[in-house]
Amino acid sequence: MSEIIIKNGFVFDPLQGIRGDKVDIAIKDGKIVETTALTNPKTIDAAGMTVMAGGVDIHSHVVGPKVNTGRLFRPEEKLFQNIKKTGSRMEMGTSIPSVYKTGYDYARMGYSYVNEAAMPPLHSPHVHEEIRDTPIIDISAMPVFGNNWFSLEYLKNNEIENNAAYTAWLLRATRGFGIKIVNPGGSEAWGWGLNCANIHEPVPYFDVTPAQIITGSIETNEYLGLPHSIHIHPNNLGNPGNYVDTLETLKLAEGYTAKNAFGRTQVMHLTHLQFHAYGGEGFNFESKVPEIMDYVNSHDNITVDIGQVTLDETTTMTADGPFEHHLRAVNNLKWANVDVELETAAGVVPFVYSANNKANAVQWAIGLEIGLLAKDPMRTYITTDHPNAGPFTRYPRVIKWLMSQAAREAQMDAFKHRDKVIDVTNIAGIDRELTLYEIAQMTRAGTAKALGIADMYGGLAPGMDADVAIYNLNAESMPSDAEEIEKAFSRCAYMLKDGIVAVKDGEIVAEPAKRTIWVDVKVPENAQVNRDIYEHFLKHYSLKLENYSLFEEHLHNPRVIEVNAAE
Amino acid sequence: MPKKIENVGCPYCGVCCDDLVVTVSDDGRKVLEVENACAIGNEIFQHASSEGRISLPxxxxxxxxxxxxxxxxxxxxxxxxxxxxxxxxxxxxxxxxxxxxxxxxxxxxxxxxxxxxxxxxCHGSSFLAIFDNGYPSCTLGETKNRADVIVYWGSNPAHAHPRHMSRYSIFPRGFFTGKGHKGRKIIVIDPRYTDTARVADIYVQVKQGQDYDLFNAFRTVIRGEDIPDEVAGVKKEQILQVAEILKKARFGTIFYGMGLCHSDGRNHNVDIAISMTRDLNDFTKWTIMAMRGHYxxxxxxxxxxxxxxxxxxxxxxxxxxxxxxxxxxxxxxxxxxxxxxxxxxxxxxxxxxxxxxxxxxxxxxxxxxxxxxxxxxxxxxxxxxxxxxxxxxxxGIVYRMDNVPIQYRQVLNPPDGVIxxxxxxxxxxxxxxxxxxxxxxxxxxxxxxxxxxxxxxx
The missing domain is CATH 3.40.50.740 (Rossmann fold)
Structure with a gap:
């Protein structure tokens, strides 16, 4: 394979502590190597440019049934597009792009890894079919556990070993990556049209509280020593006053420390925090970010991502079935719902975030406050909860807002209710502008560490995958116009995947093979769990156990992370 | 020795039964026996090893x-x-x-x-309605485990989806539905008194082509408003009776078929069926599902x-x-x-x-x-x-009528050379x-x- 050396660029690699120094990056056979290992490399001259590892997205909805329901039931968002076909396949869709557009657009932004945030286990063959067709980017997918009948039963009785054995079985059955929890207990309650409004409200029939589900899941995760921590979308999303529930949820992690061999230090990743940091009530809601971020900043065993509202028309989708039903009544647009037997319940509703709407503008401010009040960018990550708060293609815009106070002020001046928004938020008083180093922490180094994959992704140390993004940004003389920042991050100058140049000057030039990352955990044989699995499939699932686990032939280009919890 | 292959998916209808047991001959050329399949599914397997297959373009x-x-x-x-x-x-x-x-x-x-x-x-009119109004649905196991009210509207599974009623809707005992058939109310709405209607607790004979009117009447009643003495050929008393059952359900599923998609109103029938499902979710839990034809x-x-x-x-x-x-x-x-x-x-x-x-x-x-x-x-x-x-x-992978992917197996070798x-x-x-x-x-x-x-x- 070819050898490449990237010369003269300003390198930002937080995993190695490189802060914009001019370091040569050497690539051989798809891996980063020492420069001395090269014999006759091709040179990429990155003079005046910024070099980072390929981006690692910790939370995004890109493949699977609810994403595809969004694509299917929104033909309107494909009209009037002016698309130029540059890759091997056409690119369709906006907030919920086709798999091809998803892969190409991530690559154009310099991303090489995406963690699909919610895989209904029953639909895992669907998820893997879409992964097969998504070009360039490596993908892992987290099966949802927080409303799974097996877990509800085990955690009610505090049977951590059994829950762990079941978790290991399900990760293997679905070729999944880690423990995702969405509205614990609430989505099961939605089976009866109900919800769990806070972490103490017991789940109908199962009589276990969301708090028990969360702590039990943390214990399960650390018992197994998985690469990633539990990844939670807490109860009561989107409701004013919910910061109380969020703080209570975060506090459940107290006393737990990470046990794993992957360099991960958190025991809880709380996702799209923006939706969970609201004070006040009704339409008079307000930012409670300082309270929440004070807590996050002072507790090392927690990581969060933002879920930034980008003020676009988008498509909300979540395994929080009751929330989507609630949203349907807010905007009266079309509503899709899929309750999945024994496992979860998802909904999909289109949504328009408008700068003219006070509530949406407050959400915008809350999201940015999270990024700007973060003391440790290695524990606070940039996401838009794609496509819920906005499409992932807006990451460059989010980066612009975080890096430029002028850009934020320009946006605030465009709000119809500017003064009211400023009254109930803290954004106007924050003059912090994040640095390129901090952006690298929030978009690759930190996320790779939290996912437990920082030995392969998110950095540029020898031995790691040669996934590299080169942005047209001169770190020594940053553009005075913040728009240039957004432009640079939207279309990178180069994106290399496994040492192959996939993007040049913002366009796709090659489509190197992508991978499916999954976690295979060895656990002791557990007769009770085997019997429970047998029983539930015999009596309650609508398909056979033998047809549920993903067939090997439907797993595409796998990269397995092995964990031994049997000792 | 003939070989028994278990957990085989059936390539007939959208029910996608995956519990077939197929016995094939020693040489993997002939299907000897098919267990658990309906008559039509059985025939598809038998046909594969019948005389006269084409093996060249x-x-x-x-x-x-x-x-x-x-x-x-x-x-x-x-x-x-x-x-x-x-x-x-x-x-x-x-x-x-x-x-x-x-x-x-x-x-x-x-x-x-x-x-x-x-x-x-076929169900293209359903897509048109889904584009406009969404699709509050569920997987078939949810219906089996939770539903105490089932509506078949303009569909006749007794003939078109032979094992639908026994696997998912009317007869099976699920987690919260231990009494099976006895614990469920079955409502069939159809202009014809079909074989499916014969197992219904309530049969509503809607006038052909007037499904939309009947949906409208149900929605009106569900919202607490009054309706005329007869709508779409159905007496007010029966409409009130059915509406009450719908509202009082713990969990319900409406299964609809070509009777909505291909009678007067078409996509509008499906659209209002979805609207009624939305309305009912203000009271309790309701879902809707298209009876997709092929597997x-x-x-x-x-x-x-x-x-x-x-x-x-x-x-x-x-x-x-x-x-x-x-x-x-x-x-x-x-x-x-x-x-x-x-x-x-x-x-x-x-x-x-x-x-x-x-x-x-x-x-x-x-x-x-x-x-x-x-x-x-x-x-x-x-x-x-x-x-x-x-x-x-x-x-290969197929999608059941509820969009659940089912992994299908190979039981026979194709005729020599066929790809x-x-x-x-x-x-x-x-x-x-x-x-x-x-x-x-x-x-x-x-x-x-x-x-x-x-x-x-x-």
């Missing part, structure tokens, strides 16, 4: 007879037809796997074809949505983008207007199911049938390419690329002559 000769040709020749013929055509139509996919559908989409994009599936003449007819909608963003009627003639407008880009309409100049009939029988005028127009142009079986379409084709029977000879839909479409794709490369010179000269849109090989 057949090309129409000037004298009107078919002549056997090799797969290479057939692939070349198909590729050249696609290259030459300005707007080919690739239609069908009721009976193949998702791998084949994905490969077909790749070919359609390359060839600038219109890609459409049987929903176009994998949900598949193309799913696969092509992630490919192009559209489930059906996908016009890719521009090659760099897709466009959907049912009525304009739907197969029968295209055919009736004689707008397509080549036709691929894949895993279906357009010869039997399209209006005769549409067939006559399509027949003016090259017609290629890709299907394991002899059918009306294959008998009027210019080229018939046999493929393995999915679910019997070819494994899968997926391999066939991959080879056609490959062949188009080769021919385009060979004829690259003509392409360049056309571009040099200032032709803005050059159709290769024209």
């Amino acid at each position: 057949r090309l129409r000769q000037p004298d009107g007879t078919y002549k056997d040709i090799s797969y290479d020749e057939a692939v070349d013929y198909a590729a050249r037809v696609l290259i030459k055509a300005k707007k080919p139509l690739i239609f069908g996919f009721g009976s193949t796997n998702c791998e084949g559908m994905a490969a077909a989409a790749k070919v359609a994009e390359k060839a600038g074809a219109v890609l459409d599936n049987c929903a176009s003449i 994998n007819i949900a598949g193309p909608g799913v696969v092509w949505a992630w490919t192009t963003g559209y489930p059906y009627c996908i016009d890719m003639s521009k090659k760099d983008r897709a466009y959907m407008n049912p009525g304009e880009t739907s197969s029968v309409d295209l055919a009736m207007r004689d707008e397509v100049d080549a036709f691929f009939n894949v895993g279906t029988d357009a010869g039997a199911h399209f209006p005769i005028e549409a067939v006559k127009h399509l027949k003016k142009h090259p017609w290629i049938t890709i299907d394991p079986n002899i059918c009306m379409a294959s008998e009027i084709s210019d080229l018939h390419i046999p493929v393995g029977i999915v679910g019997v000879e070819v494994p 899968s839909d997926e391999e066939l479409f991959e080879r056609i794709h490959q062949r188009i690329s080769e021919i385009e490369a060979e004829e690259g010179i003509t392409q360049t000269s056309a571009a040099a002559a200032g032709t803005q849109t050059s159709f290769v090989g024209e």
Whole structure:
């Protein structure tokens, strides 16, 4: 394979502590190597440019049934597009792009890894079919556990070993990556049209509280020593006053420390925090970010991502079935719902975030406050909860807002209710502008560490995958116009995947093979769990156990992370 | 020794039973016994090893007879037809796997074809309603485990989906439904007193073509308003009685079929059915589900949505983008207007199911049938390419009527030399690329002559 050396660029690699120094990056056979290992490399001259590892997205909805329901039931968002076909396949869709557009657009932004945030286990063959067709980017997918009948039963009785054995079985059955929890207990309650409004409200029939589900899941995760921590979308999303529930949820992690061999230090990743940091009530809601971020900043065993509202028309989708039903009544647009037997319940509703709407503008401010009040960018990550708060293609815009106070002020001046928004938020008083180093922490180094994959992704140390993004940004003389920042991050100058140049000057030039990352955990044989699995499939699932686990032939280009919890 | 293969998925209807046990002969050539399948499913397996299977592509000769040709020749013929055509139509996919559908989409994009599936003449009206109003649904196991009220409206599973009632809706005992049939109320709404209606607790005889009115009446009553003494041929008392059951349910599912999609109102019937489901969720939990016909007819909608963003009627003639407008880009309409100049009939029988005028127009142009079986379409084709029977000879993923993916198995070897839909479409794709490369010179000269849109090989 070819050898490449990237010369003269300003390198930002937080995993190695490189802060914009001019370091040569050497690539051989798809891996980063020492420069001395090269014999006759091709040179990429990155003079005046910024070099980072390929981006690692910790939370995004890109493949699977609810994403595809969004694509299917929104033909309107494909009209009037002016698309130029540059890759091997056409690119369709906006907030919920086709798999091809998803892969190409991530690559154009310099991303090489995406963690699909919610895989209904029953639909895992669907998820893997879409992964097969998504070009360039490596993908892992987290099966949802927080409303799974097996877990509800085990955690009610505090049977951590059994829950762990079941978790290991399900990760293997679905070729999944880690423990995702969405509205614990609430989505099961939605089976009866109900919800769990806070972490103490017991789940109908199962009589276990969301708090028990969360702590039990943390214990399960650390018992197994998985690469990633539990990844939670807490109860009561989107409701004013919910910061109380969020703080209570975060506090459940107290006393737990990470046990794993992957360099991960958190025991809880709380996702799209923006939706969970609201004070006040009704339409008079307000930012409670300082309270929440004070807590996050002072507790090392927690990581969060933002879920930034980008003020676009988008498509909300979540395994929080009751929330989507609630949203349907807010905007009266079309509503899709899929309750999945024994496992979860998802909904999909289109949504328009408008700068003219006070509530949406407050959400915008809350999201940015999270990024700007973060003391440790290695524990606070940039996401838009794609496509819920906005499409992932807006990451460059989010980066612009975080890096430029002028850009934020320009946006605030465009709000119809500017003064009211400023009254109930803290954004106007924050003059912090994040640095390129901090952006690298929030978009690759930190996320790779939290996912437990920082030995392969998110950095540029020898031995790691040669996934590299080169942005047209001169770190020594940053553009005075913040728009240039957004432009640079939207279309990178180069994106290399496994040492192959996939993007040049913002366009796709090659489509190197992508991978499916999954976690295979060895656990002791557990007769009770085997019997429970047998029983539930015999009596309650609508398909056979033998047809549920993903067939090997439907797993595409796998990269397995092995964990031994049997000792 | 005959071999027993368990947990086999059935390639008949959208119920996708995956509990079949198939016994095959020692040499893997013949199905000896099929357990658990309905009569129709059983027949599909038996048919696979019956006499008279086609094992080579057949090309129409000037004298009107078919002549056997090799797969290479057939692939070349198909590729050249696609290259030459300005707007080919690739239609069908009721009976193949998702791998084949994905490969077909790749070919359609390359060839600038219109890609459409049987929903176009079936549940397409459901798609129109879903585009407008959403789809509050669930998986079939949810219905089995929770539902205490079941509505079949304009569908007759006793005949069309033989094991639907026993596997998922009326009879099974689920987690919260331990009493099975005894714990459920069954409501059947249909102009005909069907065999499904015979097992109903309440049969509502709606006047033919007046389903919309009846939905309207239910919605009105559910909201607490008054209605006339009779609506759509149904007495007010019965409407009130049913509405009360709907509101008092713990969990309900409405299963609807062609009775809504293809009677007066069509997509509007489905639309208001969805609206009623939305309304009912203000009181309790309700879901709705289309009774999709073939075992994998949900598949193309799913696969092509992630490919192009559209489930059906996908016009890719521009090659760099897709466009959907049912009525304009739907197969029968295209055919009736004689707008397509080549036709691929894949895993279906357009010869039997399209209006005769549409067939006559399509027949003016090259017609290629890709299907394991002899059918009306294959008998009027210019080229018939046999493929393995999915679910019997070819494994793969299919989507059940509730969009749950089911992994199907192979129980028999296909007849010697017969390939899968997926391999066939991959080879056609490959062949188009080769021919385009060979004829690259003509392409360049056309571009040099200032032709803005050059159709290769024209």
